[in-house]
Amino acid sequence: MDHALRVLEYEKLRQQLAGHAASSLGKDLALKMQPDYSYDRVLSNLNVTKEATEVVRLRDRLPLGGLTDVRAEVKRAAIGSVLSTSELLAVAAVMYGGRQVKNFIEKLHEDNEEIRIPRLDEYADKLTKLIEVEQAIRHAIDDQGTVQDSASPQLRGLRTQLRSFEGSVRSRIDNILRNNAKMLSDAIVTIRNDRYVVPVKQEYRQAFGGIVHDQSASGQTLFIEPQAIVSINNEIQEVRLKERAEIERILSALSNEVGGVHDAIMTNLDVLAELDFIFAKVAYGQEMKATEPKLNDNREIKLKQARHPFIPKDEVVPITVELGEDYTSLVITGPNTGGKTVTLKTIGLLQLMVQSGLYVPAEFGTELSVFDAVYADIGDEQSIEQSLSTFSSHMTNIVGMLDKIDFMSLVLFDELGAGTDPQEGAALAIAILDEVKRRGARVAATTHYSELKAYAYNREGVMNASMEFDIESLSPTYRLLIGVPGRSNAFEISRRLGLSEQVIDKARSHVGSDAESVESMINELEAAKQRAEQLEQELIVKRHDFEEEQAEFEAKMTEFERERDNLYRAAEAKAEKAVEQAKRQANEVIDRLKKLREQGIVKEHEIIAAKKELESAKPTLQEKKIQKVKQKAHQKRTFSKGEEVKVTTFNQKGYIVKQINDNEYNVQVGIMKVNVKADDLQKIGPSKEKSLQSKGSSLKRQSSTKSELDLRGVRVEEGLMRLDKYIDEALVSGYDNVRIIHGLGTGAMRQATQEFLKGHRHVKSQRPGGMGEGGLGVTVVELK
CATH class of the missing domain: 1.10.1420.10 (MutS, DNA mismatch repair protein; Chain A, domain 3)
Structure with a gap:
């Protein structure tokens, strides 16, 4: 470790x-x-x-x-x-x-x-x-480390007394300075041995009197304590000794509080x-810019756009790699300086970071586990002192690791088996990988040996990976490709550098058929991987579109049901109100008739008027309208293919795709197809096919939109905005196929264009331009 x-x-x-x-x-x-x-x-x-x-x-x-x-x-x-x-x-x-x-x-x-x-x-x-101890210290000592007068009443008193004595001394010395100016080297007061003295010229030593405490370097000046202030200086010294003792007592008390x-x-x-x-x-x-990794206990590593923390952000190329779920061993091949070692170190260091409680420099969704040990054989460990070769040094390290590796280990091998005979080294590397895999450890290894490129296809739980190499620029891209072993690219690089075809062909003749088969297999794998990635992207886009359409449809159905329920409730309330009103009017008429009958004055015309009032109290249900609606509802509705209709259930227009049965049709509504009852459809226009034909022909005649878009010399961001707008205009103009001219250049616009088209809902397919169409500098797009 x-x-x-x-x-x-x-x-x-x-x-x-x-x-x-x-x-x-x-x-x-x-x-x-x-x-x-x-x-x-x-x-x-x-x-x-x-x-x-x-x-x-x-x-x-x-x-x-x-x-x-x-x-x-x-x-x-x-x-x-x-x-x-x-x-x-x-x-x-x-x-x-x-x-x-x-x-x-x-x-x-x-x-x-x-x-x-x-x-x-x-x-x-x-x-x-x-707080009490802290405040006691702060109260007694200022920020400069001086014990303050407020530390104790005794200290305050001593310092007051000291200042008084010092004032008295200065007053007396001032008189001495004024009266004896000619005897002094300078009219100043200084301190020697904690006593106040004055600088006296050597020749006036006897005339001045007092105690000599010091002299200048030349001996011409003596620092003399005048006899008149000796006693008061003694008193000052006594007070200072008491002050020091009090300060020592205060510091001792504070230290005791700290010790307590x-x-x-x-x-x-x-x-x-x-x-x-x-x-x-x-x-x-x-x-x-690290993120919180998800922690699992399945010994699985899933790094998403992970970055090595020691490589500058503007230089590092993120890697996405998994290990431990679908496969437990990863074999990485690729050119020198292509990033294989950095990939191993990124895996190992990020694993150590998470086990140290650190977030990791990777995107959200990154998962790491906890291993009992992380073992790594990385770099040239050649030892001059021990007379060990590179191979011997690596093997010494690996032997020590094999004694400890178990199913809870993460193992990293850099250039496994290197430094010895290629055939023996490759065989040894395969044997070591098999042994580590048998013990259940998670292992990632880098290698140059072509034999290990086919290793993953003969072992379950082993995956090939490679570091991408750009043939055009003859430089590594540092991108990690999972599922594809690395290609040597030696012949292609030599050709790009100017080596003659004759020499290259001769070199090919010396390459064994097995090596050629491996290279051919790699080419097929790369092509298959590209097709699979493209298909995956298309499926992701279609799934996203379907989920959006489904969500939109469900939202509209929910809204329709809500409005329907509201109408039902409103109708019920209105009906209840009408019935209540009718009952009230009827009761009023009956009560009035009862009173008239009791009075014996009911007349015929009053009875007829009362009957009319009862009839008028009956709720009006608009029978004719209801009957008309019922007749219309029972009337059989028929629609033809392509006919434009309105779906009344969620108030959207569409056109008939096909008839499912006597009372149900498949209708195209926007970008989704739905099955709708005939009762929920209304005719609003002619056949969609005829309308589109006539509309398309007129649009083609009138539109100024060309069948191609030139993006050469345009920045990627601006180019994608123009491309998005152009596709809409091309659809309106009725084009089935268009050409996007992006040129070759650095390849940035070409890559961005093709990535954008992959996810576009109105793009049916895309392909590079062929002979006479502009070649790789053009992408031909089929619209839908």
């Missing part, structure tokens, strides 16, 4: 990660980082990184500035040592950092009640706010170091 970490440059990963830590504590953890081999722990570490990523997204990084490693100072305080002012300030900074982080996480929950960061909450719960919370500070330091390490992972991932 240590060898794999070294050849995969895991140490460089640590160093880059350490560069994103905010403190020496976090840097230390980053530099000591190791991949984990427990699935549960790896998953937990990734979840912590995910929580930290969410915190950064919402609020930015944790407030960890100024955090330093004070473990040694805290241990000394715990055993009774007195810390200096700078050491106490560093301890206070750690206390402040812990308090800030705890407050930060608590505030995060207050501002975002729905946020869930259980693992970070556990870290925050371990932090202790040591030793355990809490050490826990805070550990937690803050872990948090700094975690958020360094987030910052590093953001710099790489």
